[in-house]
Amino acid sequence: MDEQTKRFLKMKFRSHFEQNPVRMPPSYLQREWAFIRFDPLPEVIMTRHRAFASSEDVRRYMTAAAPMHSYYSAAYYDSPSARRMVDKEWLGADLIFDLDADHLPGAKHTYSDMLAHVKNETIKLLDFLTDDFGIAESSIELVFSGGRGYHFHIYDEKIRELDSAQRREIVNYISGRGINAKYFLKKEAMVGDTGAGTKEFNGKKHVPVKYGIRDVRSGWGKRIAVYMTDYLRTEAAKDDKEMFSDLRINMNAGPASIRKLKEIGQSEEALSDIENKGRLEFFRMFEFSDFFSYVVDRTVSRLGVDFGASVDEPVTGDIHRLIRLPGSLHGGSGFEVKTIPVSHLPDFDPLTEAVAFSDRPTAITVSRPFSFEIGGNEYDVTEGPAELPEYAAVYLMCRGVANYGTRWD
Numbered sequence: 001m002d003e004q005t006k007r008f009l010k011m012k013f014r015s016h017f018e019q020n021p022v023r024m025p026p027s028y029l030q031r032e033w034a035f036i037r038f039d040p041l042p043e044v045i046m047t048r049h050r051a052f053a054s055s056e057d058v059r060r061y062m063t064a065a066a067p068m069h070s071y072y073s074a075a076y077y078d079s080p081s082a083r084r085m086v087d088k089e090w091l092g093a094d095l096i097f098d099l100d101a102d103h104l105p106g107a108k109h110t111y112s113d114m115l116a117h118v119k120n121e122t123i124k125l126l127d128f129l130t131d132d133f134g135i136a137e138s139s140i141e142l143v144f145s146g147g148r149g150y151h152f153h154i155y156d157e158k159i160r161e162l163d164s165a166q167r168r169e170i171v172n173y174i175s176g177r178g179i180n181a182k183y184f185l186k187k188e189a190m191v192g193d194t195g196a197g198t199k200e201f202n203g204k205k206h207v208p209v210k211y212g213i214r215d216v217r218s219g220w221g222k223r224i225a226v227y228m229t230d231y232l233r234t235e236a237a238k239d240d241k242e243m244f245s246d247l248r249i250n251m252n253a254g255p256a257s258i259r260k261l262k263e264i265g266q267s268e269e270a271l272s273d274i275e276n277k278g279r280l281e282f283f284r285m286f287e288f289s290d291f292f293s294y295v296v297d298r299t300v301s302r303l304g305v306d307f308g309a310s311v312d313e314p315v316t317g318d319i320h321r322l323i324r325l326p327g328s329l330h331g332g333s334g335f336e337v338k339t340i341p342v343s344h345l346p347d348f349d350p351l352t353e354a355v356a357f358s359d360r361p362t363a364i365t366v367s368r369p370f371s372f373e374i375g376g377n378e379y380d381v382t383e384g385p386a387e388l389p390e391y392a393a394v395y396l397m398c399r400g401v402a403n404y405g406t407r408w409d
Helices: 003-019 055-065 111-132 163-173 219-236 247-251 253-266 268-277 287-303 313-317 342-347 390-398
Strands: 032-037 046-051 070-074 075-077 090-093 095-100 142-146 149-155 186-187 209-212 320-324 339-340 361-366 369-372 376-383 384-389 401-405
Touching: 003 163, 003 390, 003 401, 032 055, 032 313, 032 376, 070 075, 070 376, 095 111, 095 313, 111 142, 111 149, 111 163, 111 342, 111 369, 142 342, 149 320, 163 313, 186 268, 219 253, 219 268, 219 287, 247 253, 253 268, 339 342, 376 384, 376 390, 384 390, 390 401
Parallel strands: none
Antiparallel strands: 032 046, 032 070, 070 320, 075 090, 095 149, 142 149, 142 339, 186 209, 361 384, 361 401, 369 376
16 A cells, blocks of 8 residues: 555545544543554554543544544443553443354355355344343344454343353353253153153053253243254254265164155144154154254254354453444454344445445556455456546555556556
């Protein structure tokens, strides 16, 4: 990025902040602030341990400095400007999740595909937060990072004082790490129609067993029941040669077991009993506990969030973490770090709704061929002079693919 390009981008960022003042986060006076500016580039220097006395001070700084990246601490401090962390006197911290498409297993190579992929993980995580943890949507701020993912800011006083270990426990639960299938598989001796848990049945010690899924009303028990129901219904609808092929391969399931699974999968009554009541006593087949463990593993794989790959786990456990300031701009894309209503997430399109600049024609010089999608348009630029809408030109300049102005070298 040459000097002319830095000056142009700084001017555009400043103009944006003048017209669109950032909204202050809760308790902003108790937070540490940090910024990366255009001026020192190519050297990247973060200025941190900043504190502000008023919202007007923040706005003045944003318009004067026009930072390319802006952050604030998830933590609340008594002395947020202290240079040493120990001197800041930690008072608590929001719960933060950072989902980045770069970490997603199976993420696609194009930017638009990556964003679509990470949105699916974001929706999955949102379900855990609202359903399993009962966090009110009013306490959740959902933010498009301006780059390759989404952030969750959980503003809830009940969470503020959790330490790093407790926050990692939340990560473990959402990821399904350490889930034991034996816990969710309950067994009762069958006595009469309901089963009373006795050790003998009609005077015999070999008691018929009634299986069930524990806790199907919420949490992982509910997810296991829903996944099992969907799995059985989907497989039972396939041709006989194709259905349950994974069980034939992985568990050596024989014809009798396949026929029974097909019968269950084609019975809406049986499927309803699994999903709504956790009833499994109609299973009489090959090692049932092995089949159940297989289903649980697949449930975790499909419905759990892989914190080792798809979510930046250290962010959640770090009680001193810096996170991007909503309403600021991302210096690597020119997109707005945009707050999204939780209900709007499924329909949110970052490539149009997070665009921060105009469609005014802007002259640039492209340094290498580059294909991208933005503002509802697809671009395939080649090396050399070009004229693009301002938002597309800014995107390429921020990506380091172009410089401002026309060069005829």
